[in-house]
Amino acid sequence: MQSEKKKNKIKINRMKNKFKILFCLVLVANTNILLGQQNSELKTLHATLKSKILETEQKNRIAVDSFRKLQKRKPNIANSKIELIRVDKTFGPIYYQTHNLTAAKSNRTNSIQPGGILGLNLEGENLKVGVWDAGLAFEGHQEFNENNETRILIGNENIDPDDHATHVSGTIIANGTNSEAKGMAPKATVVSYDWTNVRVEELNEVESGLLLSNHSYGAAGFEDNGDLAVPAEYFGTYESSSAYLDEMHFLYPNYLHVTSAGNDGLQSYPGGIATGYDKLLEEKNAKNNLVVANGKDINYITPTFYILDIDPSSSQGPTNDFRVKPDITGNGTGLISPIYTSPLSFNDYGNYSGTSMAAPSVTGSILLLQEYYYSLNQKYMRSATIKGLVCHTAYDIDDKGPDPESGWGYIDVKNAAEYITEQNKIYELTLTNNEVISFDITESNADIKVSICWTDPAGTAQSEPDYDQPVLVNDLDLKLVQNNTSYLPWKLSNAGVYTSNGWATKGDNSVDNIEIVDIEDANGSYTVEISHKGTLVNNEQKFSLILSKSTALTLGTSQIDDQNQQDIIAFHNSKTKRFVVKSNTKNPFTYFKVFDINGRIVKEMSVDYQYSFEASSQGIIKGVYFIVTGNAAKSFSSKTVIY
Numbered sequence: 001m002q003s004e005k006k007k008n009k010i011k012i013n014r015m016k017n018k019f020k021i022l023f024c025l026v027l028v029a030n031t032n033i034l035l036g037q038q039n040s041e042l043k044t045l046h047a048t049l050k051s052k053i054l055e056t057e058q059k060n061r062i063a064v065d066s067f068r069k070l071q072k073r074k075p076n077i078a079n080s081k082i083e084l085i086r087v088d089k090t091f092g093p094i095y096y097q098t099h100n101l102t103a104a105k106s107n108r109t110n111s112i113q114p115g116g117i118l119g120l121n122l123e124g125e126n127l128k129v130g131v132w133d134a135g136l137a138f139e140g141h142q143e144f145n146e147n148n149e150t151r152i153l154i155g156n157e158n159i160d161p162d163d164h165a166t167h168v169s170g171t172i173i174a175n176g177t178n179s180e181a182k183g184m185a186p187k188a189t190v191v192s193y194d195w196t197n198v199r200v201e202e203l204n205e206v207e208s209g210l211l212l213s214n215h216s217y218g219a220a221g222f223e224d225n226g227d228l229a230v231p232a233e234y235f236g237t238y239e240s241s242s243a244y245l246d247e248m249h250f251l252y253p254n255y256l257h258v259t260s261a262g263n264d265g266l267q268s269y270p271g272g273i274a275t276g277y278d279k280l281l282e283e284k285n286a287k288n289n290l291v292v293a294n295g296k297d298i299n300y301i302t303p304t305f306y307i308l309d310i311d312p313s314s315s316q317g318p319t320n321d322f323r324v325k326p327d328i329t330g331n332g333t334g335l336i337s338p339i340y341t342s343p344l345s346f347n348d349y350g351n352y353s354g355t356s357m358a359a360p361s362v363t364g365s366i367l368l369l370q371e372y373y374y375s376l377n378q379k380y381m382r383s384a385t386i387k388g389l390v391c392h393t394a395y396d397i398d399d400k401g402p403d404p405e406s407g408w409g410y411i412d413v414k415n416a417a418e419y420i421t422e423q424n425k426i427y428e429l430t431l432t433n434n435e436v437i438s439f440d441i442t443e444s445n446a447d448i449k450v451s452i453c454w455t456d457p458a459g460t461a462q463s464e465p466d467y468d469q470p471v472l473v474n475d476l477d478l479k480l481v482q483n484n485t486s487y488l489p490w491k492l493s494n495a496g497v498y499t500s501n502g503w504a505t506k507g508d509n510s511v512d513n514i515e516i517v518d519i520e521d522a523n524g525s526y527t528v529e530i531s532h533k534g535t536l537v538n539n540e541q542k543f544s545l546i547l548s549k550s551t552a553l554t555l556g557t558s559q560i561d562d563q564n565q566q567d568i569i570a571f572h573n574s575k576t577k578r579f580v581v582k583s584n585t586k587n588p589f590t591y592f593k594v595f596d597i598n599g600r601i602v603k604e605m606s607v608d609y610q611y612s613f614e615a616s617s618q619g620i621i622k623g624v625y626f627i628v629t630g631n632a633a634k635s636f637s638s639k640t641v642i643y
Contacts, residue, residue, distance in 0.1 A: 045251055046207060053199045053244060103171065103361035106298040106308075106331035109184050111414035112368055118417055119624050122368040124185025128153075129172055129367055130193070130205050130213035131360075135162025137169035137192040138340035142177050142347050144169070146187070151175075155193035155201060161340045165192060167352055168216045170337035171360035172367070181336045181349055184364025185371075199241075203248055206255045211370065211380060214363040215259040216356035219281040221315075222267045232271035233465030236278045236320040240461040242286040247458035249288035249383060253542060256383035257289040258363045260355035261326040262315030265405075273494075277404055279315045280325055287471065287513050288455045290366075290387050291317075291325050294332040294358040295397075295410050308395060310406045314355055317404035318503075320468040322492045323511045328390055329397065329406040330365070332358025365413045366390065373420050382428055385544040388453030388514055389416050389426065392546045401490045401504025408516070419549060427545040431476060437530040441551050448522040448551055452478045452530060453514040454543035470511045474541045475533040477508070478515040480526045487526075489515035592629040594620065 104110040112120045131137060137144070138161035139152035151173055169190045176182030191210075193201050195217055202213060220229045245257060264279045272278035284291050294314040299307040311333055317325035335357040339350040369389070370380050381389070393416045394409030402408050419425050431437060441448070459471030480487040491512065493505040509515050510533070519526070532541065594603035602620055 046203070049244070049247055049251065050200065050203055053203065056240065103331040103335050103357070104182070104184060106295065107184075107361055107365050107411050108414040109361075109365045109368065112372065112417050113184075113186075118414065118421075119622070120372055120417065122185075122371050124173070124188030124364070124367050124371055126187075127185065127367055127371060128189045128191060128210065129185070129363060130155075130202065130210050131165065131169050131172070131190050132193045132195050132198045132202065132213065132215050133162060133165035133168055133217060135160050135165050135194050137161065137190060138166045138338070138345065139192075140343075140346055141166060141170070141338040141340070143174035143181060143183075143338040144190075145177075146175065151187075151189045153189060153191040155191050155205075156197070159194045161343075162194070163339045163341065163350070164216070164356065165194075166340040167335075167337040167350055168214060168356060168360045170339075171335055171357055172214065172364040174338055177347075178336070178349060181338060183337070184361060185367045188364070188367055199244060202257070206248060206252045211254050211383070212256055212363060212367055213258065214360050215257065215283070216359045218260065218262050218284060221262065221264050221279060221281055222269075226267060226269075228269055230281065231465070232269055234281060235272060236280055236285060236318070237465075237467065238285050238319065238321070238459060238462050238471045239282060241282045243458045243461040245283050245286040246288050246456065249286075249455050250457050253382050253384065253455045254380060256366070256386060257283070257286075258359055258366070259283055259289055259291055260332075260359040261291050261293045261317075263294070263313045263354045263356075264315045265311070265313045273318065273320070277316045277318070278320075280317050280319065284315075284317075284325060285319045285323075287323070287459070288383065288387075290362070290390075291327050291407070292332075292355060292359040292362045293326040293329040293406050294353070294355040295329040295406070296333045297331060298395075298410065308397060308410050310397060311353070313353075314358075314405065317407075318492050320462075321470045321472075321511050322468075322494065324402040324407055324492055324514070325404070326407040327387065327514075328362060328394060328408055329410045330358040330362035332356065332361060335361065362390075362411055365411060369413065369416055369420065372417055376420065376423065381426075382455070382542070382544060384453045384455045384513075384542070385426060385428055385546075388451050388544045388546050389419060391453070391514055392449065392451040392516065393419060399502035399504060401502070401506075402492060402516075403503045404492065408514075415549075419546070422549065425547045425549060425551075427547075428542070429545055430540055430542050431530060431532060431536070433532075433536050433539045435531075438527055440525050440527055441547065442525050443522040443548070443551055445521060445523050446550050447518060447520050447548065448480070448526065449516065449518040449548045450478065450480060450528055450551075451514065451516045451546040452476060452543050453546075454541055456513040456541075457537045472511055472513060474513075474536050475510050476513075476515070476541060476543060477529075477531050477533065478517055479529050480517050480519065481529060482524060482526045487517050487519050489517045590630070593627070595626040595628065597624045597626075 104113065111117045112122045114121045114123065136154060136159050137152045139150040139154065144151045152169065169192060170181060170183055172183050173185055173188045173190050174181050174183035175186045191205065198215070205213070221235065223229055249255060249257070261284060262279065262281070267279065268276050280291070283289060294311040296309045296311050310329060319325050332355055333353045334351055335353070336349055336351050339345070339348050341348050366386055369386060373381050390411050391408035393412050395412050396409045397403070397406040429437065454474065454476060457473040459473055462471070478489055488506045489509045490504055490506055491509040492503045530543070530545070592605050593601055596602050602625070
């Protein structure tokens with residue numbers, strides 16, 4: 001038990017929090033993005049979106065006040081906080097409802113935390129994440145205490161602490177005072193808001209540099225007796241909140257909104273796409289965010305043999321236009337985390353399950369992946385990059401390919417971190433109008449997987465019931481070609497509604513803003529082609545490209561090299577066990593050094609434009625190393641890991 005003396009030492013001062021940074025370095029975009037955010041065009045677009053949201057919210061408040069005066073019955077939903085948020089013209093009253101050691105193990109986040117197998121020791125220090133919930137996280141809990149200061153920043157005053165918000169925030173940042181409750185990023189900071197004015201608050205935080213937020217709540221779809229709380233036609237609809245969210249992502253392409261899918265997996269109703277499916281509401285149907293399903297604990301029999309499954313309570317998609325939603329699955333079953341029961345509940349904990357727990361386990365994991373990427377590249381990933389990466393590297397669940405229960409699969413943080421380590425598997429590129437980007441890759445009797453993901457412009461909000469036309473605006477296409485045979489991406493098919501063959505098929509995908517092509521037992525050279533249909537908004541579309549971990553990119557692929565972020569590349573290839581150094585500048589290298597974690601030089605040599613050597617032959621064993629290389633024109637340094 002924590003002593004009263006120790007309790008009293010914890011400083012809880014919301015006004016102080018409001019003005020104190022707590023040594024927290026806000027996640028910001030790369031220099032080019034920051035410069036772009038200062039231009040007048042972005043400011044105008046930001047102001048227009050904010051004005052639109054404020055006007056809509058004012059109308060909502062008037063409609064809600066009028067509706068409450070009628071004293072109509074609330075939906076009967078127990079064990080969940082519920083609040084009337086707005087009254088939709090077409091679909092009626094909309095209520096919001098609330099929807100870790102085991103999570104770190106199942107998500108494999110523990111592999112990149114202190115003591116993890118990859119030796120990265122990531123904890124989210126100096127990083128900030130936003131949490132919007134039914135109320136505020138209790139900033140006085142011992143799990144948020146760091147040197148007698150709280151790591152919970154209060155976003156809006158005069159709101160009460162909330163049990164659910166405290167549990168969610170703890171899943172992300174609990175420090176592990178209770179080791180079973182340790183969060184994914186135990187040294188990060190949460191800025192906590194309630195859900196009343198989420199759109200304006202979220203937009204303001206993003207404008208200030210926030211790159212990641214968690215939203216473990218959503219519109220109530222069912223009452224406790226199984227009756228619908230909204231019209232059947234509302235499920236799967238791309239409506240105004242979906243469009244607002246996509247517009248914000250497009251304005252700020254480094255920002256990612258992570259949300260829970262919902263807990264209506266065991267419910268069913270007439271009028272859906274298929275029995276037991278089509279249960280996503282509002283922002284769960286947006287394109288650019290990350291929607292998280294709830295996975296059970298993964299049972300690792302051996303490191304390569306495991307049992308994994310989706311929790312049956314997790315809400316299923318797809319959207320009305322058959323997009324893959326949810327996007328990803330995270331562990332949210334039986335998570336121990338801090339809770340709030342009273343102003344003196346400094347050390348209370350609860351064991352909860354649901355997509356409300358799965359979403360923050362993914363949010364905290366992504367925060368660590370961003371931390372690691374920044375340490376190697378001195379910038380953060382675009383949201384499309386991190387979204388594409390976690391989908392590309394996920395464990396597949398059940399039938400091969402995506403599905404409306406688990407999305408692209410169960411998040412595998414270790415696998416994603418290894419892709420970041422490789423340094424030559426992730427590319428951030430731009431496709432211009434009428435352009436076709438093509439390059440060759442080679443493989444020798446192994447599987448190939450290539451993915452593209454992009455932040456799409458907002459579509460038109462749908463008001464017609466069960467309107468099923470695609471909301472994709474910039475339709476990019478990915479295919480691999482070998483000997484006149486084209487390999488096309490995965491997509492969902494309505495054949496899954498009527499047959500037992502599953503939902504996934506391959507073909508031209510004109511609905512998703514992520515496309516993944518995979519080929520089993522590939523051998524030889526394949527041409528990757530990235531193109532688009534129609535005319536691109538703004539005459540271009542930024543996108544992220546992710547290659548297989550084992551796939552070799554043929555040298556001289558000018559379209560990729562020209563857009564590559566770095567003139568000098570140095571990395572350790574975990575497959576070949578070799579250090580690789582390459583210069584794209586006109587001048588050769590003048591120095592090359594490898595340091596161990598203690599600052600000792602373990603390799604120093606003179607190289608030309610390109611060189612590689614086997615690490616073990618130079619006495620370089622498992623551990624963290626730093627590469628420093630360059631010439632008179634350019635310098636380069638990075639951290640790499642041998643495992």
